[in-house]
Amino acid sequence: MTRTATTVRTRSALALGLAALALPALAGCTDNAPAAGADDGDPRAIAVDASDSSCTLSSTQAPSGTLHFTVKNTGTKVTEFYLLASDGLRIIAEVENIGPGLARDLVLSAQPGRYITACKPGMVGNGIRADFAVADSGEPAVSADDQQLVDQATQGYAAYVKDQTEQLLSATEDFVTAYEKGDDARARGLYPTARTHYERIEPVAESFGDLDPKLDLRQADLESGQKWTGWHRIEKDLWPQRATGYRALSTSERKTYGDDLLANTKLLYQRTRTMTFTVDQIANGATGLLDEVAKSKVTGEEEYWSHTDLYDFQANIDGARVAWQDLQPVLRKKDPTLDQQIAARFSALQKLLDAQRDGKGFKLYTQLGQDDVKQLSNAVNALAEPLSKMAAAVL
Numbered sequence: 001m002t003r004t005a006t007t008v009r010t011r012s013a014l015a016l017g018l019a020a021l022a023l024p025a026l027a028g029c030t031d032n033a034p035a036a037g038a039d040d041g042d043p044r045a046i047a048v049d050a051s052d053s054s055c056t057l058s059s060t061q062a063p064s065g066t067l068h069f070t071v072k073n074t075g076t077k078v079t080e081f082y083l084l085a086s087d088g089l090r091i092i093a094e095v096e097n098i099g100p101g102l103a104r105d106l107v108l109s110a111q112p113g114r115y116i117t118a119c120k121p122g123m124v125g126n127g128i129r130a131d132f133a134v135a136d137s138g139e140p141a142v143s144a145d146d147q148q149l150v151d152q153a154t155q156g157y158a159a160y161v162k163d164q165t166e167q168l169l170s171a172t173e174d175f176v177t178a179y180e181k182g183d184d185a186r187a188r189g190l191y192p193t194a195r196t197h198y199e200r201i202e203p204v205a206e207s208f209g210d211l212d213p214k215l216d217l218r219q220a221d222l223e224s225g226q227k228w229t230g231w232h233r234i235e236k237d238l239w240p241q242r243a244t245g246y247r248a249l250s251t252s253e254r255k256t257y258g259d260d261l262l263a264n265t266k267l268l269y270q271r272t273r274t275m276t277f278t279v280d281q282i283a284n285g286a287t288g289l290l291d292e293v294a295k296s297k298v299t300g301e302e303e304y305w306s307h308t309d310l311y312d313f314q315a316n317i318d319g320a321r322v323a324w325q326d327l328q329p330v331l332r333k334k335d336p337t338l339d340q341q342i343a344a345r346f347s348a349l350q351k352l353l354d355a356q357r358d359g360k361g362f363k364l365y366t367q368l369g370q371d372d373v374k375q376l377s378n379a380v381n382a383l384a385e386p387l388s389k390m391a392a393a394v395l
Contacts, residue, residue: 055119
């Protein structure tokens with residue numbers, strides 16, 4: 001799915017019914033006056049009152065270190081909350097799918113600097129934004145005893161992202177070559193497996209707010225005047241059966257869209273060569289991948305034309321599992337019970353996914369029954385609950 005500072009995907013009512021998630025539509029900026037409910041004794045504990053028309057923080061500044069945002073949705077639309085870099089594009093951390101009347105926590109380690117907060121009622125548009133400042137507390141982010149484990153985790157995850165983008169670029173080159181040559185059978189076969197590498201690191205790709213929509217935007221989420229490019233534009237051309245009166249792209253148009261996909265993939269590859277990560281980014285990214293599954297994979301919305309959603313489902317689970325495994329030495333030291341719970345629920349979910357395999361791949365989403373979808377959805381929710389606690393545990 002594509003969720004950036006400027007654009008996100010729509011979700012169906014099925015997501016609300018099965019995954020206790022949903023979504024809504026944007027309001028303009030309002031001033032951020034102090035919100036009620038913050039812990040006055042802890043300057044790093046910040047309450048966020050997110051309504052349909054306002055985004056009110058208990059404080060717009062904090063000392064560096066582990067920040068704990070508690071986001072309460074007091075509106076009528078499903079919302080999400082972002083901490084953005086000062087450029088307003090790069091996503092530092094996010095918490096999504098906060099239903100009306102519900103609250104979710106966002107825990108992260110923040111360095112000194114200028115940031116932007118954003119609530120996004122309806123989970124579309126630019127969000128209700130305000131400046132946020134983090135002052136230098138002078139405190140070390142990690143204890144000396146934990147630093148070696150943290151370094152091992154962050155370096156391992158950075159290597160994983162690098163490897164996945166390398167594989168993504170190679171697979172995309174093969175896919176684009178087949179597509180532009182008109183070898184549709186080969187292109188259809190390559191489509192879901194090439195996208196696997198993108199879906200495994202989706203939160204990383206989404207952190208580039210200018211790039212992710214060009215690569216992964218679905219037609220259902222197009223905003224007025226927005227150009228549709230990327231994987232799903234080509235997907236529709238390869239599987240046009242659901243499109244009434246669809247006109248196939250010409251050879252020259254295929255080349256335009258194929259070349260654009262490859263160029264943007266190369267740009268993603270270049271940007272991730274030297275990326276570094278913090279433990280909270282890795283942990284929150286794992287939670288974000290579970291959100292992706294619940295919102296658009298388990299509902300069959302992601303791959304609307306090809307019905308290859310289960311490949312994306314598995315890829316998101318793969319990415320979340322790697323993030324957890326990289327952090328596991330830290331988590332086992334700090335909260336071994338939580339680590340065991342996460343392990344058991346990953347195993348249960350994977351067992352259900354394996355039951356939907358077809359040879360080396362997966363069944364089409366349309367081949368799943370309602371009971372299959374419900375079981376998968378329940379297992380995703382069961383895993384998401386302990387996984388959402390991982391960031392707080394490892395910080």
